[in-house]
Amino acid sequence: MDPMEAIKQTYFQESDELLLAMEEGxxxxxxGEANDETINAVFRAVHSIKGGGGxxxxxxxxxxxxxxxxxxxxxxxxxxxxxxxITRVLLKAGDMLSDxxxxxxxxxxxxxxxxxxxxxxxxxxxxxxHASDSDSGDIEGLDFNPTLISFxxxxxxxxxxxxxxxxxxxxPALYAKANEPILLIRELSRLGPLDVxxxxxxxPDLAAIEPYQSYFAWDLVxxxxxxxxxxxxxxxxxxxxxxLEINELTSGAQAETDPSVLxxxxxxxxxxxxAESLPPPxxxxxxxxxxxxxxxxxxxxxxxxRVDLEKVDRLxxxxxxxVITQAMLSQQVHDSNIPANSPVNTALEELDLLLRxxxxxxxxxxxxxxxxxxxxxxxxxxxxxxxxNKQVRLLLEGESTEVDNTxxxxxxxxxxxxxxxxxxxxLETPDDRVAAGKPAEGTVTLSACHNSGRIVxxxxxxxxxxxxxxxxxxxxxxxxxAANAVLTDEETDNLIFLPGFSTANQISNISGRGVGMxxxxxxxxxxxxxxxxSSSPGKGSRFSLSLPLTLAVLNGMVITVGDQTFVLxxxxxxxxxxxxxxxxxxxGASNHLLRIRNSYVPFADIGRLLGIERxxxxxxxxxxxxxxxxxxxxxxxxxxxxxxxxxxxxxSFENNYRPIPGIAAATILGDGRVALILxxxxxxxxxxxxxxxxxxxxxxxxxx
Amino acid sequence: MxxxxxxxTVDDSRTMRDMLKLALSExxxxxxxxxxxxxxxxxxxxxxxxxxxxxxINMPRMDGYGFIEHVRQNPVNRTIPILVLTTxxxxxxxxxxxxxxxxxxxxxxxxxEKLLAAVHHVAG
Numbered sequence: 001m002d003p004m005e006a007i008k009q010t011y012f013q014e015s016d017e018l019l020l021a022m023e024e025g026x027x028x029x030x031x032g033e034a035n036d037e038t039i040n041a042v043f044r045a046v047h048s049i050k051g052g053g054g055x056x057x058x059x060x061x062x063x064x065x066x067x068x069x070x071x072x073x074x075x076x077x078x079x080x081x082x083x084x085x086i087t088r089v090l091l092k093a094g095d096m097l098s099d100x101x102x103x104x105x106x107x108x109x110x111x112x113x114x115x116x117x118x119x120x121x122x123x124x125x126x127x128x129x130h131a132s133d134s135d136s137g138d139i140e141g142l143d144f145n146p147t148l149i150s151f152x153x154x155x156x157x158x159x160x161x162x163x164x165x166x167x168x169x170x171x172p173a174l175y176a177k178a179n180e181p182i183l184l185i186r187e188l189s190r191l192g193p194l195d196v197x198x199x200x201x202x203x204p205d206l207a208a209i210e211p212y213q214s215y216f217a218w219d220l221v222x223x224x225x226x227x228x229x230x231x232x233x234x235x236x237x238x239x240x241x242x243x244l245e246i247n248e249l250t251s252g253a254q255a256e257t258d259p260s261v262l263x264x265x266x267x268x269x270x271x272x273x274x275a276e277s278l279p280p281p282x283x284x285x286x287x288x289x290x291x292x293x294x295x296x297x298x299x300x301x302x303x304x305x306r307v308d309l310e311k312v313d314r315l316x317x318x319x320x321x322x323v324i325t326q327a328m329l330s331q332q333v334h335d336s337n338i339p340a341n342s343p344v345n346t347a348l349e350e351l352d353l354l355l356r357x358x359x360x361x362x363x364x365x366x367x368x369x370x371x372x373x374x375x376x377x378x379x380x381x382x383x384x385x386x387x388x389n390k391q392v393r394l395l396l397e398g399e400s401t402e403v404d405n406t407x408x409x410x411x412x413x414x415x416x417x418x419x420x421x422x423x424x425x426x427l428e429t430p431d432d433r434v435a436a437g438k439p440a441e442g443t444v445t446l447s448a449c450h451n452s453g454r455i456v457x458x459x460x461x462x463x464x465x466x467x468x469x470x471x472x473x474x475x476x477x478x479x480x481x482a483a484n485a486v487l488t489d490e491e492t493d494n495l496i497f498l499p500g501f502s503t504a505n506q507i508s509n510i511s512g513r514g515v516g517m518x519x520x521x522x523x524x525x526x527x528x529x530x531x532x533x534s535s536s537p538g539k540g541s542r543f544s545l546s547l548p549l550t551l552a553v554l555n556g557m558v559i560t561v562g563d564q565t566f567v568l569x570x571x572x573x574x575x576x577x578x579x580x581x582x583x584x585x586x587x588g589a590s591n592h593l594l595r596i597r598n599s600y601v602p603f604a605d606i607g608r609l610l611g612i613e614r615x616x617x618x619x620x621x622x623x624x625x626x627x628x629x630x631x632x633x634x635x636x637x638x639x640x641x642x643x644x645x646x647x648x649x650x651x652s653f654e655n656n657y658r659p660i661p662g663i664a665a666a667t668i669l670g671d672g673r674v675a676l677i678l679x680x681x682x683x684x685x686x687x688x689x690x691x692x693x694x695x696x697x698x699x700x701x702x703x704x
Numbered sequence: 705m706x707x708x709x710x711x712x713t714v715d716d717s718r719t720m721r722d723m724l725k726l727a728l729s730e731x732x733x734x735x736x737x738x739x740x741x742x743x744x745x746x747x748x749x750x751x752x753x754x755x756x757x758x759x760x761i762n763m764p765r766m767d768g769y770g771f772i773e774h775v776r777q778n779p780v781n782r783t784i785p786i787l788v789l790t791t792x793x794x795x796x797x798x799x800x801x802x803x804x805x806x807x808x809x810x811x812x813x814x815x816x817e818k819l820l821a822a823v824h825h826v827a828g
Contacts, residue, residue, distance in 0.1 A: 003726050007719060007722040007723055010718050010719050011719040013718075014718045014719050040764075041764065044716065044763070047762050048717040048719070048720070048762075050791065051717060051719075051720060051789075051791055051812050052719035052723075054791065054813035055719070055720075055723055055812070055813045176782065176805060177786075177802060177805050177806060178782065178785045178786065178805075178807045178826070179785070179826070180785075183826065186828070236808070237807060237808035237825070240799075
C-alpha cells in the first residue's frame with residue numbers, strides 16, 4: 001500500500017479512538033465531573049484530529065476542529081467557565097466533528113449548513129472570552145515556510161551592489177536553545193555571496209571565560225536581490241535571543257566588512273521586539289520541569305500493543321485445533337485400555353487443564369470492553385431526546401465488562417433499536433411525567449456485567465412500562481392471539497417480540513414502524529443470546545440480554561441420529577427425556593405432538609427434518625430434546641441417543657463451504673469425526689414448513 | 705548531501721508519528737519514536753547519540769514544554785536541537801516553547817520538504 005494511504009488509515013483508526021475519548025470527556029464535563037486533565041484530554045483529542053486532518057488536506061474538517069479547539073483551549077486556560085449551555089454546544093460540536101471524520105473517510109461531501117451553525121455558536125463562545133483577540137488568522141498563519149531556505153545558490157556571476165549588512169550578536173540564550181550560529185551563517189550564504197567577519201573583541205582571557213556566556217558577534221554582508229523577509233526567515237528561530245540589525249546596503253557604499261567601521265552593538269534590534277511580544281515571566285516559570293499530569297482514570301492506561309485481528313483469529317483457530325487434537329489423543333488412550341492411574345493419563349489430565357487455560361487466555365485477547373458500543377449511545381440519546389422533546393438522562397454502567405469482539409460488534413444494532421424504543425415508547429413526555437409525580441427528566445440505564453460465563457446487558461427505563469391492555473388489544477387486532485386467549489403478564493409482554501407487532505399509535509420516525517423488537521430478538525438469538533422483559537406499569541421496563549462471551553466455542557450436547565453425530569447448542573436446550581409411547585400423539589396427517597407435563601409441544605424427528613436415511617424410527621426408543629428459541633418458540637426434537645455434553649470449537653460453514661439450512665456450523669469431535677452443529681431456529685422453521693403449521697400456533701396449552 | 709541524523713520524534717498521535725517517520729526516513733534520517741514527554745525522556749536517556757528532537761506540544765502525562773525543559777536540564781543535552789511541532793501561530797505559545805529551550809518550530813501541516821529543511825536548518 002502507498003505509505004501515505006497507510007498513514008491515512010492510521011489516522012482514521014486513531015481518530016475513532018480520539019473521538020471516543022473526546023466524547024467521554026465532554027460527557028464528564030457535561031456532568032460536572034471533569035477535572036483539568038479531562039479537559040486537557042478532550043483538547044488533545046480535537047487537536048490531534050485537526051493536526052492529522054491538516055496533513056491530509058481535510059480543510060473543512062480542520063477549520064471546524066479549529067473552532068472547537070479554540071473554545072476548549074479557552075476552557076482549559078480558564079478564560080472561559082463551563083456552563084451547561086457551553087457543554088451543550090461542545091457536545092453538538094463533538095458530534096459534528098465525528099460527522100466530519102466520517103464524511104472524509106467515506107469520501108462524502110461534508111455536511112453543510114448545520115456545521116456552519118455550530119461553528120458560529122463556537123465562534124460566539126470563544127468570541128466572548130477574547131474580545132479583541134485576532135485568533136482567526138491562525139489558519140493563514142499556519143503557513144510559516146522554512147522551505148525558503150532551500151533556495152538554489154542563485155548568485156549572479158557579476159558582483160551585485162545590492163544586498164544587506166547584518167550585525168548578529170548572539171545572546172547566551174541562543175546557545176541554550178541549541179541554536180548554532182555557524183548553521184545560520186551557512187543558511188545566509190545560500191541567499192547570495194557572503195562576507196563573514198567574526199568580532200571577538202569581547203572574548204576575555206582564557207581564565208575568565210564562562211562556558212555558558214556568549215562572546216562572539218558577526219558582521220555579515222550578503223549580496224544579491226534578496227528580500228528582507230528571506231534574511232529574517234534565516235534568523236526566525238533566534239529572534240529575541242540575539243541582537244540583530246539588518247540594513248540595506250546603500251548603493252554607493254562599498255560593502256564594508258571591517259568591524260571598525262561597522263556600527264557598534266545597538267540596543268535596538270532592527271526588528272522590533274514587540275512583533276514577537278515576550279510573555280510575562282510567569283508563563284515561563286509556570287511550566288514545571290516535570291509536568292506530570294495527574295492520572296485520571298483515562299490516563300491510567302496499561303501498556304498495550306496493537307495486533308491484527310486476523311493474527312488473533314489464527315491463534316484462536318490453532319488453539320481450537322489443539323483442543324481437538326487433545327480430545328483425539330484422550331480418546332486413543334482411552335480406547336487402548338491404558339489404566340486410568342497410569343502416568344500417560346495423569347499427563348493427559350495436566351494437558352487438559354493447561355489447554356483450557358490457554359484457550360481462556362487466547363479468548364481473552366479477543367475480548368474487548370463493551371464500552372466501544374456503549375460509547376455510541378449517549379449521542380443517540382441526545383438526538384432522540386431532541387427529536388421527541390423528552391428529557392432523558394443516560395446512565396452507563398459496567399462499560400469495562402469484556403466480551404468477544406464479534407459479540408461487541410453485533411450488539412450495536414439491537415441496542416440502538418432498544419434505546420430508540422425506550423425513549424420513544426417507554427418514556428413519557430416531561431408533562432406526563434410531572435403529572436405522574438416523577439421527575440421531568442427520564443432515566444435510561446444501560447448496564448453490562450458478567451454472570452456465570454455469560455454477559456448480561458440490561459436496559460432499563462423509568463417510563464410508563466408496558467401497557468399490557470394496549471399490547472393485548474393490538475395483538476388481537478393483528479390476529480396474533482385469539483380474542484379470548486388467556487395470557488400471563490409475562491406472556492403479554494413477550495408479544496412485542498412477535499414479527500409485525502407495533503404498539504405505537506402513531507408511526508414515528510424514531511422507532512420506525514415497530515418492527516424493531518422482533519429484529520432485536522432475532523439478532524440477539526443469532527448471537528446465542530436471550531432477551532427477557534420485565535415491566536411494571538407506571539414504573540418502567542427492563543430488558544435483559546444474556547449473551548455468550550464468545551462465539552468461537554460452544555457448549556453443546558452431542559447426539560446421534562442414525563449413523564450421524566450432531567451437536568445441539570446447550571443454550572437452546574430446555575430439557576431432554578425418553579418419551580413414553582402414550583406421550584406422543586399424532587397431529588394432522590404426518591405431524592406429532594409430545595406431551596410434556598400438561599402442555600403439548602410439536603415433535604419432530606431430526607432424521608426426517610434433515611433427510612437422513614435410517615431404519616424404522618420409533619420415537620419412544622430414542623430421546624426427545626426440548627429446544628427453545630427466543631424467536632420462534634419451542635420444539636421437541638427426536639434423536640436416537642445422547643452421547644454427552646462437550647465444549648466444541650466452532651468451524652464456520654459459510655467460510656469453508658456454504659450455508660446449509662438447519663446447520664449452523666461444524667466441529668471436530670474427539671474421535672476425529674466431523675459433527676454438524678444444529679441451528680435450532682432454522683430447525684423450528686423447517687419443522688413449520690414441513691408441517692404447514694402457522695407461526696401463530698407453535699404451541700398450544702392444555703387447559704389454562 | 706548531508707549525513708543522515710538520528711532523530712527522536714515525540715508525539716502522542718500515531719498518525720503524526722507515522723508521517724514524521726515516513727518523511728524523515730525518505731530524507732535519509734533514522735527515526736526513533738516516543739509517544740509522550742515521559743516516554744521521550746526515557747528514550748533519550750537510552751540513546752546518547754540523538755542528533756535532533758522533534759516534539760509535539762500537547763501530549764498526555766508530560767507535554768512538550770515540560771519535555772523540553774527536562775531535556776535542557778541535563779547539560780549533556782544542551783546542544784541537541786529541538787524542533788517543536790505546532791499548529792499555533794499564537795506567538796505566546798511559540799515563545800513559551802522557546803523559553804523552555806526549543807531551538808525552532810515546524811508549523812503543521814508540514815510537508816516533507818518543510819520538515820527536512822527545518823531539520824537541516826538546526827542540525828546542518
